[in-house]
Amino acid sequence: ETGVTQSPTHLIKTRGQQVTLRCSSQSGHNTVSWYQQALGQGPQFIFQYYREEENGRGNFPPRFSGLQFPNYSSELNVNALELDDSALYLCASSRWGGAAYEQYFGPGTRLTVT
């Protein structure tokens, strides 16, 4: 069973640029969630995708957007990067409707905005 993978591992961008982060779900999972984790803080929910549609969103502006593909992989896009967007971006996959609703997290993408 393949776990959640994310790419790239690290990324450095300049303020104002755009970035795309990628996530492959664990086998058998149909739901993907994205989180942002600033240094020293817990992860903050960005949004979730199920059946290729956004299913819920946290307190993030519209310049954070996403996609889910038929194979359940996902992308997180961030436009007009700001310095405060520097963080670890985590992807988590799960099976919709499971009682435990365990989320399986990837190792994250470390984004640095300069």
Place this chain on the structure above:
Amino acid sequence: DAKTTQPNSMESNEEEPVHLPCNHSTISGTDYIHWYRQLPSQGPEYVIHGLTSNVNNRMASLAIAEDRKSSTLILHRATLRDAAVYYCILRSGGSNYKLTFGKGTLLTVNP
């Protein structure tokens, strides 16, 4: 979202039991109590969850107070690999999506 309160940090010795407390006085009847942990340089990892009754799995035990306003994650024999940040999270039974993380408890395990 209902709020949880955890100590910022705790220390334990290897091979001793560890009791990690969590207060959630505003918990509602449909809120599940979840615990995740995050090892250094890794994404969070599911540990255990419960609703009303105590729960055991291969990783840990979860003891839930009768009034559900607090819970305790129990690691029966701490190892160096258990050093991590432990998050206590309330998930609404009506919500299928987000986990609301706090700052968690940083557990240090001494050899």
